[in-house]
Structures are given as structure tokens and as C-alpha cells.
Amino acid sequence: MNEFEKYYEMSEKTGWRVNDLNWDKIDKQNISDFDKQIILATSVIEHGVPHYTETWTKVRGIEKEWELWQFVTLWAGEEHRHSFALKKLADILDIQGNEKYYDKAEKGEYYYDQISKSHFSDLQKESCVSDCYSSIGGMLTYTAIQELVTAKFYQTAIKKTKSKFVTELLSYISKDEFKHHAFYAQAIKRYYEKSDNKEQYLEDVYNASVHFNMPHMIYDKKFDFFEEEVILTKMDQLEIKLRMGKVLAFNKSIVKKLLTNKSYSDVSDKVALAS
Numbered sequence: 001m002n003e004f005e006k007y008y009e010m011s012e013k014t015g016w017r018v019n020d021l022n023w024d025k026i027d028k029q030n031i032s033d034f035d036k037q038i039i040l041a042t043s044v045i046e047h048g049v050p051h052y053t054e055t056w057t058k059v060r061g062i063e064k065e066w067e068l069w070q071f072v073t074l075w076a077g078e079e080h081r082h083s084f085a086l087k088k089l090a091d092i093l094d095i096q097g098n099e100k101y102y103d104k105a106e107k108g109e110y111y112y113d114q115i116s117k118s119h120f121s122d123l124q125k126e127s128c129v130s131d132c133y134s135s136i137g138g139m140l141t142y143t144a145i146q147e148l149v150t151a152k153f154y155q156t157a158i159k160k161t162k163s164k165f166v167t168e169l170l171s172y173i174s175k176d177e178f179k180h181h182a183f184y185a186q187a188i189k190r191y192y193e194k195s196d197n198k199e200q201y202l203e204d205v206y207n208a209s210v211h212f213n214m215p216h217m218i219y220d221k222k223f224d225f226f227e228e229e230v231i232l233t234k235m236d237q238l239e240i241k242l243r244m245g246k247v248l249a250f251n252k253s254i255v256k257k258l259l260t261n262k263s264y265s266d267v268s269d270k271v272a273l274a275s
């Protein structure tokens with residue numbers, strides 16, 4: 001079985017469906033205003049799934065890496081489940097965005113519309129000046145970091161809420177995000193070994209780490225929730241860096257180069273959330 005097939009089988013065993021949650025019994029009385037802003041903000045960012053898929057279509061040679069291409073399409077489906085469930089909850093709770101975080105205090109539809117109209121995939125590619133996000137090594141690195149930060153974010157949100165329903169939903173989602181991180185992270189070394197230009201591959205991995213920005217920072221319209229609210233603790237940020245250090249440990253020189261790079265040390269300032 002190849003890595004995609006192993007993932008698929010694991011996902012079939014551990015995965016969830018939207019209807020596994022009891023939507024008729026949402027403990028609304030336990031959902032705080034802050035929880036609501038978390039639900040809306042994550043729902044808005046997860047709404048951009050077609051953009052996130054498009055970022056992969058712009059990766060050179062992806063069509064030749066069938067196993068990875070298969071994974072990316074499955075991953076997109078799992079992200080749609082997050083998007084659908086969060087939006088459904090935001091709609092049921094009739095959440096209005098706090099003006100502290102958005103250009104206007106509006107209901108979800110207004111922000112979803114901004115997301116869908118964005119040219120995210122172009123903006124994402126432009127965010128790495130060396131075009132590292134058009135390479136397999138660069139995109140794997142981007143997604144490995146982004147999924148890890150997102151998983152940690154959902155875990156922290158779970159600790160903050162008193163709602164059983166929100167806990168259950170965010171637990172399903174955060175487990176998925178860890179699974180996504182694990183697949184992308186392990187793929188970095190696998191595709192390094194397959195690469196016929198290892199020096200360039202490492203350069204792309206390095207640049208992808210240094211230029212990393214979470215999706216909410218890439219959108220042309222600002223979705224400031226993740227900037228205004230410090231959700232991840234210093235310990236979480238340290239854990240993210242240590243985990244990524246372990247992922248890249250197959251090549252000592254890249255870890256060393258990253259540790260001495262000031263902008264990578266500051267990665268913790270850029271990792272507030274999403275997808």
C-alpha cells in the first residue's frame with residue numbers, strides 16, 4: 001500500500017461525518033461570545049477550500065506525482081467538512097462578526113463572499129519571493145506548518161470553551177488537522193529523496209519556512225481575529241518550532257540555517273491560525 005492508500009484507510013477508520021454531531025442538541029447556553037467569534041473566524045477561513053486546492057494546482061510537476069495529487073484531493077474533501085460544519089454552526093447561532101476584527105460588523109455571508117472573491121492562490125504564490133510555493137518541497141513545507149498551527153489553534157479553542165457541542169466539533173476538526181500535518185510533514189523527506197535536484201529542493205523548503213504566513217494574512221481583505229487575539233501560547237509556538245525541527249531533521253544543514261535565521265525565529269509571530 002502506498003502512503004495515500006494508508007492515509008485513506010486510516011481516515012476511513014477514524015474519520016467523522018457532519019451528522020455524527022447532534023445538531024438538535026446544541027448547548028447554546030454554554031457557548032460564549034468569544035467562542036462565537038472563534039467559530040465565525042475559523043468558518044470564514046475554512047470557507048476558502050477551493051483556493052487552497054488551487055494553490056496545489058499551481059505546483060510544478062504535481063500531475064506527475066499521482067499519490068500526492070490523490071492525497072491533495074482527499075484532503076480538500078476533509079477540509080470541506082470543516083468548512084461546512086463550522087458554517088452550519090455559525091448560521092444556527094446567527095453570529096455577527098465583531099468590528100474589532102473585520103472591516104465591518106456583519107454576518108458570515110458578507111465575509112464568505114470576500115473569501116470567495118479573493119485571488120488567494122496568486123497571493124499565496126507571491127508571498128514567497130523565490131516562488132518556493134510553486135515547488136513540491138515548498139508547498140509540502142507550507143502545508144505541514146499551516147496544518148500544525150491550525151491543529152494547535154483548535155486544541156487551544158477547545159480548552160477555552162465550556163460547550164460540549166463546540167468541544168466535540170473542534171475535537172473532530174483538530175484531529176483531522178493533525179492527520180493532515182503528519183501526512184505533509186512525512187512527505188517532505190519522501191519527496192526530497194525522490195527529487196533530482198536536492199539542492200533546489202532544500203532551498204525551497206528553507207524559503208517556504210522563512211516566508212511562512214498563515215492564510216488569513218495572505219487574503220487581500222484582512223480577517224484580523226487571529227491577529228487581535230493571542231490564542232496560541234509561547235509554549236504552543238515553541239512546540240510548533242520543535243516539531244518542525246524534527247520533521248526537517250533529515251537534513252542537519254537546513255535546521256541549522258533555519259535556527260540562525262531571524263525571520264524564521266519570528267515565525268511564531270505569524271502563526272496565529274487557519275484552514
Ligand SMILES: [Fe+2]
Binds near residue numbers: 176
Ligand atoms: Fe487541514
Ligand SMILES: [Fe+2]
Binds near residue numbers: 046082177275
Ligand atoms: Fe481545516
